Amino acid sequence: MFHRLGEATLNSFEKLGRGSWFLWFTLRGVFEVAARPGLLGAQIYSVGVLTVMLITVSGLFVGMVLALQGYTILSDFGAEETLGVMVAASLVRELGPVVSALLFAGRAGSALTAEIGLMKATEQLSGMEMMAVDPVKRIVAPRFFAGVVSMPLLAAIFSTVGILGGHLVGVGMLGVDDGAFWSQMQATLDYRDDIFNGVVKSLVFGFVITWIAVFEGYDSLPTSEGVSRATTRTVVHSAFAVLVLDFLLTALMFGDF
Amino acid sequence: MDEAESDAGCLVTVRNLVFRRGNRKIFDGVNLDFPQGKITAIMGPSGTGKTTLLRLMGGQLRPDSGKILVDGQNVHALGNRDLYELRKRMGMLFQSGALLTDLNVFENVAFPMREHTRLPESMIRTLVLMKLQAVGLRGARNLMPAELSGGMARRVALARAIALDPMMIMYDEPFSGQDPISMGVVVKLIRELNDSLGLTSIVVSHDVHETNTIADKIYILSEGKVVGEGTPGSLIRSTSERVQQFMTGAPDGPERFHYEAPDYSGDLLA
Ligand SMILES: Nc1ncnc2c1ncn2[C@@H]1O[C@H](COP(=O)(O)OP(=O)(O)O)[C@@H](O)[C@H]1O
Ligand SMILES: [Mg+2]
Numbered sequence: 001m002f003h004r005l006g007e008a009t010l011n012s013f014e015k016l017g018r019g020s021w022f023l024w025f026t027l028r029g030v031f032e033v034a035a036r037p038g039l040l041g042a043q044i045y046s047v048g049v050l051t052v053m054l055i056t057v058s059g060l061f062v063g064m065v066l067a068l069q070g071y072t073i074l075s076d077f078g079a080e081e082t083l084g085v086m087v088a089a090s091l092v093r094e095l096g097p098v099v100s101a102l103l104f105a106g107r108a109g110s111a112l113t114a115e116i117g118l119m120k121a122t123e124q125l126s127g128m129e130m131m132a133v134d135p136v137k138r139i140v141a142p143r144f145f146a147g148v149v150s151m152p153l154l155a156a157i158f159s160t161v162g163i164l165g166g167h168l169v170g171v172g173m174l175g176v177d178d179g180a181f182w183s184q185m186q187a188t189l190d191y192r193d194d195i196f197n198g199v200v201k202s203l204v205f206g207f208v209i210t211w212i213a214v215f216e217g218y219d220s221l222p223t224s225e226g227v228s229r230a231t232t233r234t235v236v237h238s239a240f241a242v243l244v245l246d247f248l249l250t251a252l253m254f255g256d257f
Numbered sequence: 258m259d260e261a262e263s264d265a266g267c268l269v270t271v272r273n274l275v276f277r278r279g280n281r282k283i284f285d286g287v288n289l290d291f292p293q294g295k296i297t298a299i300m301g302p303s304g305t306g307k308t309t310l311l312r313l314m315g316g317q318l319r320p321d322s323g324k325i326l327v328d329g330q331n332v333h334a335l336g337n338r339d340l341y342e343l344r345k346r347m348g349m350l351f352q353s354g355a356l357l358t359d360l361n362v363f364e365n366v367a368f369p370m371r372e373h374t375r376l377p378e379s380m381i382r383t384l385v386l387m388k389l390q391a392v393g394l395r396g397a398r399n400l401m402p403a404e405l406s407g408g409m410a411r412r413v414a415l416a417r418a419i420a421l422d423p424m425m426i427m428y429d430e431p432f433s434g435q436d437p438i439s440m441g442v443v444v445k446l447i448r449e450l451n452d453s454l455g456l457t458s459i460v461v462s463h464d465v466h467e468t469n470t471i472a473d474k475i476y477i478l479s480e481g482k483v484v485g486e487g488t489p490g491s492l493i494r495s496t497s498e499r500v501q502q503f504m505t506g507a508p509d510g511p512e513r514f515h516y517e518a519p520d521y522s523g524d525l526l527a
Contacts, residue, residue: 119358127355130315131369131417132344138372 019215022136026214029134029141039138043146047108051154054107055100059091059158062099063165066090070166071174080174084181085188087166088159092189092198093254096159098246101205104151105238109213112143113234116217117227125218140214147213151206152199159198197253204245209238268293268425268457269314273323276306276313283309285481286323291425296451296458298468300503301478307461308352310478311427314459315349316340328424345373348418348426348456352433354410356402362389362413363398369420388416392446408439415446425457426450432464444471465504469493477503 033040070086116139119125125135163185170176189195213234220230269291276284283306291297299307312318314325316332325332330343356365366385370376376384389395392412402410411431418426431443444467451458462468468475469489477485477492477500485492485500493504518524 122358123351123353123355124357126312126317127349127351127357127414129317130344130347130349130351131372132341133369133372134341 015219018219019211022215022218023211025136026141026144026211029137030145032137033141033145036142039142040146040149043142044150047143047146047150048154050108050111051104051150052157054103055154055158056161058099058103059096059161060165062095062158063087063091063162063167064169066095066162067166067169067174071170071176080176081180082184082188083166083170083174083176084163084185087170088163088185088189089194091159091162091166092194094246094250096155096162097198097201097205098242100155100158101151101202101209101242102239104147104154104206105209105213105242106235108147108150109209109234109238110231112147112210112213113217113220113231114227116140116143116214117220117222117230120218120220121222121224121227136218140218144210144214147210148203148206151209152202155198155202193254197249200253201246201249204249205242208241208245212238212241266293267291268328269459270326271310271314271323272326274313274320274325275322276309276318276320278309282481284313284320284323287478287481287483289476289483291457291459292474293457294451294455295473296447296460296471298460298462298472298475299478300462300465300468300475302503303463305478306481307463307478308429311349311429311459311461314427315344315347345369345421346424348421348423350411350414350418350426350428350431352429354402354407354414356405356410356414356417358402360402361398362394362400362402362405365402365413366417366420369417373421384420385416388420389413391419391450392416393442406439408435408442411435411439411443412446415450419450419454419456422454423456425459427459427461429461430463431460432462432467440467447471465506479503 066087067083070083070090071080074080074083074086116125119135119139125139128135128138167181171178171181216230216234216237217227220226267290269289271287271289274284274287274289275282287310289297289299299310301307309318313320314327314332316335319333324334327343327347330339332340332343335343357368360368363385366388367381370381370384386395386398389398392415394409394412394416397405397409397413402413405413415426428447431447432440435443447458447460448471450456460468460472472489475485475487475489475492476483479499485495485497485503487495492500495501495504
């Protein structure tokens with residue numbers, strides 16, 4: 001029992017070590033990526049195509065639900081005018097970064113792991129090495145940086161669409177004053193506290209999710225079973241990492257300790 | 258460097274190679290010489306480590322001891338940059354072809370050129386079409402790898418392997434899983450490319466017949482050692498039981514048909 005536990009702990013530390021080493025090699029690919037912006041662009045495009053639609057629709061519904069729920073509480077206190085603030089702050093601070101990160105992990109993260117894992121299983125990565133092309137620089141690095149760059153953009157889209165959804169329900173259906181909705185929002189949301197912190201969160205999430213995704217793919221056993229397991233691990237580990245990191249970041253940014 | 262130790266006229270030499278996987282010695286003191294401009298075959302049953310040997314030569318795996326010289330350079334003493342420079346001059350044909358699945362045939366062959374040269378697009382086009390013509394697939398340039406048959410995929414991979422005009426090519430099981438016609442095509446291509454481009458070819462295979470028709474020199478590996486070497490003709494006449502078993506494909510011989518097991522009747526009655 002203790003023996004098993006010890007072994008599992010050792011294994012996960014060992015994996016963390018390999019993952020960090022791998023991250024270091026990936027980060028060193030930044031020069032390669034900078035020298036060939038086309039590679040990065042293509043990856044941002046493919047991550048975007050995978051995720052934008054999903055993010056937009058989800059953002060719309062989350063914003064609409066927020067307005068519904070918020071209105072019932074706020075109207076008890078006669079504070080319907082602050083509905084815009086509530087919707088926007090919830091989205092920009094929390095739900096935008098977190099929900100879009102979870103969606104991103106499920107869609108783009110799993111796809112990245114599967115893609116890289118399959119390339120490994122079909123000897124494409126080995127083949128590249130033998131053609132004197134470093135697969136970490138050529139395949140992994142562009143995908144990694146594309147993920148890091150895309151995440152804040154996707155979170156921004158999520159929040160923007162969510163606010164519009166909140167407006168649709170709050171102003172359109174529930175009759176909150178249009179002017180108050182926007183002006184309260186503008187007056188209360190702070191550039192640094194809210195928007196900047198939200199962007200930092202989604203950058204961190206993008207970094208961690210994409211790191212997990214590319215590493216799991218690269219580290220997967222080169223069989224179909226190995227790849228499918230790695231894909232599952234990517235989704236589970238990134239979701240877990242996002243939720244834990246969200247608490248830590250929120251405590252750092254907004255906590256009054 | 259190390260010139261003295263590598264036989265004159267050999268592009269690749271393997272000396273006292275030892276390589277382990279866990280406790281198992283895949284190679285246990287193997288010596289091999291691959292003459293310049295010739296086709297040399299390595300034969301052995303599946304799982305003897307033929308693919309492993311090619312990966313050792315390409316520097317993807319490290320030997321536990323011994324060394325491999327390619328064009329006079331000790332592969333495992335090279336830094337990363339020099340190793341990559343050396344690999345540009347070593348073509349390798351993987352068993353599966355290993356084509357990049359998101360690129361079409363043309364782009365696959367162009368890939369090494371785009372990665373390693375600054376040639377203008379018109380030049381790349383000309384070169385790619387020449388390489389594809391050499392393997393008879395100029396007309397297939399717009400197909401995706403998923404649309405190719407196994408034999409065609411291997412020929413595209415071959416065109417890609419010669420894209421940078423390497424000094425040598427390593428073929429991993431080029432004959433396995435091919436229908437008789439594409440088998441004939443591959444045999445012909447290996448010979449033609451070897452002679453017309455002045456390559457040194459290393460063919461790894463367990464197909465006795467095809468290998469015999471094509472190789473100038475054959476090594477037979479078994480259980481980590483070289484158990485036979487020579488021209489196809491001399492091996493067929495060999496008196497070694499092990500070599501005879503392999504060359505004739507006898508199911509039982511020194512290479513046992515049965516995996517090590519306790520006595521059969523005792524086992525059944527237990
Ligand atoms: N990545 C690996 N990890 C552990 N063992 C391996 C690995 N790759 C190959 N092997 C083992 O090494 C031996 C030689 O494999 P390989 O070189 O592929 O044989 P061959 O190509 O001659 O069929 C086999 O027994 C195989 O199981
Ligand atoms: Mg093999």
